[in-house]
Amino acid sequence: MNPLVIISRKRDGLALTRDQIFDCITAYVAEEIPDYQMSALLMAIYLKGMNADETCYLTEAMLCSGDQLALTEGHGIVVDKHSTGGIGDKVSLLLAPLLACLGFRVPMLSGRSLGITGGTLDKLESVPGFRATLSPSEIDEITTATGCVICGASDAIAPADKLLYRLRDVTATVGSIPLITASILAKKLAENPAAIVFDIKCGHGALMKTPAMARELGRSLIDTSGLLGLSARALITDMSQPLGMMIGNTVEVREAWVAMEQGEPHDLIELTLALATQLLEMTGRQDLQPSLRKTLVSGEASRKFQEMIARQGGDLEQLPDPAWEYVESPQTGYVSDIDSEGIGRLLITMGGGRMRKEAEINHEAGIKLNYKIGDQVRKGQLLAGVTSPSDSSVLDCLASMITIEPESPELRPLIIDTMY
Amino acid sequence: MNPLVIISRKRDGLALTRDQIFDCITAYVAEEIPDYQMSALLMAIYLKGMNADETCYLTEAMLCSGDQLALTEGHGIVVDKHSTGGIGDKVSLLLAPLLACLGFRVPMLSGRSLGITGGTLDKLESVPGFRATLSPSEIDEITTATGCVICGASDAIAPADKLLYRLRDVTATVGSIPLITASILAKKLAENPAAIVFDIKCGHGALMKTPAMARELGRSLIDTSGLLGLSARALITDMSQPLGMMIGNTVEVREAWVAMEQGEPHDLIELTLALATQLLEMTGRQDLQPSLRKTLVSGEASRKFQEMIARQGGDLEQLPDPAWEYVESPQTGYVSDIDSEGIGRLLITMGGGRMRKEAEINHEAGIKLNYKIGDQVRKGQLLAGVTSPSDSSVLDCLASMITIEPESPELRPLIIDTMY
Numbered sequence: 001m002n003p004l005v006i007i008s009r010k011r012d013g014l015a016l017t018r019d020q021i022f023d024c025i026t027a028y029v030a031e032e033i034p035d036y037q038m039s040a041l042l043m044a045i046y047l048k049g050m051n052a053d054e055t056c057y058l059t060e061a062m063l064c065s066g067d068q069l070a071l072t073e074g075h076g077i078v079v080d081k082h083s084t085g086g087i088g089d090k091v092s093l094l095l096a097p098l099l100a101c102l103g104f105r106v107p108m109l110s111g112r113s114l115g116i117t118g119g120t121l122d123k124l125e126s127v128p129g130f131r132a133t134l135s136p137s138e139i140d141e142i143t144t145a146t147g148c149v150i151c152g153a154s155d156a157i158a159p160a161d162k163l164l165y166r167l168r169d170v171t172a173t174v175g176s177i178p179l180i181t182a183s184i185l186a187k188k189l190a191e192n193p194a195a196i197v198f199d200i201k202c203g204h205g206a207l208m209k210t211p212a213m214a215r216e217l218g219r220s221l222i223d224t225s226g227l228l229g230l231s232a233r234a235l236i237t238d239m240s241q242p243l244g245m246m247i248g249n250t251v252e253v254r255e256a257w258v259a260m261e262q263g264e265p266h267d268l269i270e271l272t273l274a275l276a277t278q279l280l281e282m283t284g285r286q287d288l289q290p291s292l293r294k295t296l297v298s299g300e301a302s303r304k305f306q307e308m309i310a311r312q313g314g315d316l317e318q319l320p321d322p323a324w325e326y327v328e329s330p331q332t333g334y335v336s337d338i339d340s341e342g343i344g345r346l347l348i349t350m351g352g353g354r355m356r357k358e359a360e361i362n363h364e365a366g367i368k369l370n371y372k373i374g375d376q377v378r379k380g381q382l383l384a385g386v387t388s389p390s391d392s393s394v395l396d397c398l399a400s401m402i403t404i405e406p407e408s409p410e411l412r413p414l415i416i417d418t419m420y
Numbered sequence: 421m422n423p424l425v426i427i428s429r430k431r432d433g434l435a436l437t438r439d440q441i442f443d444c445i446t447a448y449v450a451e452e453i454p455d456y457q458m459s460a461l462l463m464a465i466y467l468k469g470m471n472a473d474e475t476c477y478l479t480e481a482m483l484c485s486g487d488q489l490a491l492t493e494g495h496g497i498v499v500d501k502h503s504t505g506g507i508g509d510k511v512s513l514l515l516a517p518l519l520a521c522l523g524f525r526v527p528m529l530s531g532r533s534l535g536i537t538g539g540t541l542d543k544l545e546s547v548p549g550f551r552a553t554l555s556p557s558e559i560d561e562i563t564t565a566t567g568c569v570i571c572g573a574s575d576a577i578a579p580a581d582k583l584l585y586r587l588r589d590v591t592a593t594v595g596s597i598p599l600i601t602a603s604i605l606a607k608k609l610a611e612n613p614a615a616i617v618f619d620i621k622c623g624h625g626a627l628m629k630t631p632a633m634a635r636e637l638g639r640s641l642i643d644t645s646g647l648l649g650l651s652a653r654a655l656i657t658d659m660s661q662p663l664g665m666m667i668g669n670t671v672e673v674r675e676a677w678v679a680m681e682q683g684e685p686h687d688l689i690e691l692t693l694a695l696a697t698q699l700l701e702m703t704g705r706q707d708l709q710p711s712l713r714k715t716l717v718s719g720e721a722s723r724k725f726q727e728m729i730a731r732q733g734g735d736l737e738q739l740p741d742p743a744w745e746y747v748e749s750p751q752t753g754y755v756s757d758i759d760s761e762g763i764g765r766l767l768i769t770m771g772g773g774r775m776r777k778e779a780e781i782n783h784e785a786g787i788k789l790n791y792k793i794g795d796q797v798r799k800g801q802l803l804a805g806v807t808s809p810s811d812s813s814v815l816d817c818l819a820s821m822i823t824i825e826p827e828s829p830e831l832r833p834l835i836i837d838t839m840y
Contacts (some may be wrong), residue, residue: 011463
């Protein structure tokens, strides 16, 4: 295998063969291709794209670079969800236990926060004692007993993806549809699921800024999944404001837990149900549809959530309940815009997120919205809050991210599109 | 300076600023930007291009990464020629002494052979005692005394170019017009010439395969030179067959030497005169035009050539005169095609060229054409030869590269275009 031939082909817009892609990934993991050749190839892929077959081969090559989960048979249909990441997105914390309550098996391999995007593992590590790192046999045991687990992918899962992501991150080649597709799917395929639903966030708080970009990624994810024999659908969902009312780690776990008891906030519950509905349809279990909402909000999912956390060493009862400092609404009117990206950045400055992988996180740092887009607010009402201790500059900054106008704004739908 | 910002801009097809390009080159030479980031940037430049300003900044940044020749004033107008490289191209060996005879000063910094393209320094090193490596003060002294020198660029000249070329060579980013332009000009500008003429070879034996590609490079070289205050023109010249009759190192020096005594081969003489004419016009010395041919072929240039070589330690009288083995023409007809690229590759297999920079060269290995395209040849006449010792497979291979057809072919002009 001559890397120059492969780089030249892609540079010239030609498709790579299955052998070329496998050889290239295998050699890179074996350190037989240097970073400087791989980064030239990544830039060529970024600019020239990959067709459906190439994306499929790349996904397989990355999957085959590592181990796959070996789950004992006969304990439910394996399903999963993947979100491209947004502000306040704690859907996994509700969806995994909900699906487990319905008899599915959810070995959800999740990630950590980076940049403005939160990470499910960081959120769960707010719970005292929680272990995000599990061995393959622990994943098998816990999902056999409880139906769900949320943990990190071990280094043995798709090591090529870790190496490539590290290089993409420092060579401006992250935002490529085929590279994103292969990165997402290589890890998810290691779970060997029967069906998967993608939640593709769209808006200024998301990687995909426009519905067109989100649809392009959705198409690529669904088509590549299909070529690999995996049933897949995607929802394009609005990220022009945070999901739910809470943004942060501890506070999002608490919000998810409370939501499963009280049935709100509305957007969080509805998105969880919509994603679950797609999985029921894909697995031919529409018979479960009537009991979906009740299972989610009757306390059943909440108990499953608590059980899963307990099996991973955590005690949800010990979850801290931070105190809040609030900013008042400067005027009467309607909330017309919430700067999701700004809120994500503010959380990082509060220590609740990280710009570098190595950075420590202050789990308790959090932001709370009392109003969402379209809500009416009166001057002097408590508009939003941050966990204390804080200072006035943080509150001023938060206030500046919430736009209030005299007229009621046009509301955007939470679910922009469903893709098959 | 954040390399990611620069890579992203170019990736997105935006122009880089002068500061961004200078910062990037400076940091790369200082090893503050790793190869994997530079190779991503090079691929982005390859695929998205650079405008005239950017190419100009890149050239300047590469020039400024090293020293420039400091020549004592008052010893003639400094001029030079650059060829993009072809098979049998020994024009420099005639042009430098010709221009020196006319009172110009030619501090010609040249290169070595790589791949099928010959290198002027390798050719001259066929001459026993010849030194291709000269100090800046030696270059000044010899050009003051003799008017011309042909030597290698020291490591102090445009070190950024050496580093970038090495990386381009292993990342499939060599064939980019702005990168080629900056690489050529950064070294030539270090000579601080008043005028330069480019000989852009075009055909299957050249880097530029089509007249369109050659014109694009010519345009870029001339425009970038202009922005940098350097008067420049370009000839697009045919490389669908080798230049002259000899291909190799020793044999090309001998052919050049003999050409300056005998006034042939025709194509070599005419191309040398055409390039010299451009330099006369650019420097306002059209008054020298009438004496040009006579100076070249009367023995004057030949003596200057011998003098230059002597000042660089070489003794032209000691140049070996290899014996030849010939292949006969298998039929009667007209030579209709000569596979330049194949002949370049054959010379490499004979040891007369190199595929890797480190490889040693057998200077005496050579190929001789007895007929060029359009010449009539009879069956059994000696068609072409290789230096001995050789074997029949080499001769068979050579014969296969010369096509003979019953009809006289349409002749292509040697000079395809003149660009201003």
